[in-house]
Amino acid sequence: MFLRVALTLQTLALLVQAVTAGLLLSSPGGRAAHAATAIAVVVTVLVHLVAAVMTRRRAVIMPAVTMLVMTVVQIALAAAHLKALHVPVGVLMFGVSLMRVSALWPSRRAAAVPA
DSSP states (O other): OHHHHHHHHHHHHHHHHHHHHHHHHHOTTHHHHHHHHHHHHHHHHHHHHHHHHHHTOHHHHHHHHHHHHHHHHHHHHHHTTOHHHHHHHHHHHHHHHHHHHHHHSOOHHHHHSOO
């Protein structure tokens, strides 16, 4: 359950990060909002990693480590002002996180179908 919650929070933080990226382009306070949510992303990625390590399953740990690596790459790309790479990696991170969270939360409809 802890892994599900951690991964859900990570996905939500990445979604909010995308929203604040839009604010960054359209409003003067967008930079501060994007920086603040970047911290939230880092924290949720680390919580996800802790939850994954607690499972002691390599198939769960490796995607969490990959997400941490992508987060570090994102920080480096932002610091280098490489928006042409920063934006696609951010989209990739959200997509991967969304796929992982959808795999962990089984569909109620699939569970209701008799075998």
